[in-house]
Amino acid sequence: MAFILTFLGKGGTGRTTIAIAAAKKFVSQGQRVLLVSQDSSPAFGLVLGAAVGADPQEVSPNLHAVQLHTSTLLERSWDEVKKLEAQYLRTPFFKEVFGQELGVMPGMDSAIALNALREFDASSKYDVIVYDGLGNQDTLRMLGMPEILGWYIRRFRQVFADSDLGKTLSPFIQPVAGAVLNNANFAGDNFAQPTGQVNDLLGQGQQAVNNPKRMAAYLVTTDDPAAIATAQYLWGSAQQIGLTIGGVIANQASSNLNETFNPLSVTVIPSLPVQDWQPLIDVLPNFENADQAPRAMAVSVVDRKVSLFLPGFDKKQVKLSQNGPEITIEAGDQRRNVSLPPELRGQPVRGAKFQDGYLIISF
The missing domain is CATH 2.60.40.790 (Immunoglobulin-like)
Known part of the structure; x- marks a missing residue:
């Protein structure tokens, strides 16, 4: 299992630069690092100084990087769905729909990105995953997805089971499911078996988000009042999903922000030479101390x-x-x-x- 680190803040505060420097800092500590970018444009590769594609590739010793291309990941996920359908259904009906045809609907980016992070983590190839996402409410909703989906399954499953319709249909679920799914056994709670594995997976995701030794975020801001206000808002919003905020990185900030973000530690990043990563790496905080911050x-x-x-x-x-x-x-x-x-x-x-x-x- 990897330690997953991400950064939150207003656009233009230097989140991507900080994310790259953080990845390089972990590498200097002997860690195997994957740097994941939600930005599929060439800009990320230009800042990193290396060509980056849709699959993880080594850009320097112990440092791999990848850009998430939603359409590519969607196509791969659809192929997995078709394999499962062919395995469990006697008459698959998705086989005539091809992943290359699928367009990206709003909201797919977040779900697919979250699944990609899960797969990177499960690969056991990396000690640290640095995720350079959108850094806003969309990122928080993505990371909060396991808890929200788990709630929907718990509540609607029980509501349906307790309803007159659910009580009427319950005796028929076992024989119908057995006939369609090649005599699969849904003994006991007729609704438990189909949702059990999903609940387990969502539970693992929620536990990871809520454990600062597994996942943490840092706020990035400047002196700009709008950037400070955004960072404060994202701080409270992150607590709402149980994500620990380990500290604040003040990029070229001249004012004292310690009182504004108390009790978080504030690390001030001075103006540094372009493409000289070492001075920036040297002043970054110890990200693995995130578990010392207030819990949600x-x-x-x-x-x-x-x-x-x-x-x-x-x-x-x-x-x-x-x-x-x-x-x-x-x-x-x-x-x-x-x-x-x-x-x-x-x-x-x-x-x-x-x-x-x-x-x-x-x-």
Whole structure:
């Protein structure tokens, strides 16, 4: 398993330059590194100083790089879908549709990029994966996808199973599925087998995002007030998906940003010579210390409290609701469904307060 690092911030703050320098820093520490770019244009290769393609290739000792080409990855994924269909269905109906025909729909980029990162991680070829994505809410929604999809499966599966339609159809699912899927056995919960493997995969993805030793992000900003405000907003939004923000990299910033981003550490990057990577590498923080930053959520069963760290938001921007077995936190443009431990699950919320960037919920 690799350590996955990404950078968040407003466009033009130098995220790509920082990502390349970070990859080179890990290489200098003896790590096997894959640098992944969401940008499929020639600009990435020009900044890196090497030709980069749609497949990982070594650009220097221990440093591989790849540009994610959505259409290429979509074609490969479609071929895998057709193989699975041919394996499990007696009469495949996707066989007449070819990957070369498929166009890229909105939202596909994020899902395909996330799957590519999963496959790179699962290959065990790399110790570190540095992901140079869009660095905005789209990146956070992509990384939060395992948790959100897991919630949809949990909630809608149970809603359907409890409905009159679900109870009516349930006795027929086993024989129909057995006939279509070559006598596959869905004994027990008729809905568990088809979703079990998907839930396991999503659970692994969610655990990786929530573990700062497996995945972390750093904010990149300049002195520009809009860049600072964007970094603050992305900080709080990252906490909403459980992604740890390890620190702040202030690119050519002259003002003191320590108070603005307290308690995060702020590393100031001075103006450095073009294409001279070593001075930049030398001043970068130790990215593996990200686990020392405030965690997104803390649960105390003894005190019957849940604390969520939501920096960058004020009381008016945070909304708490409890409409199902989980509590829902809305902050900014994101919602998070918090799965509670068994001791607190199903218990009504007795109080909530917003204090020093923390939403503290009592049960």
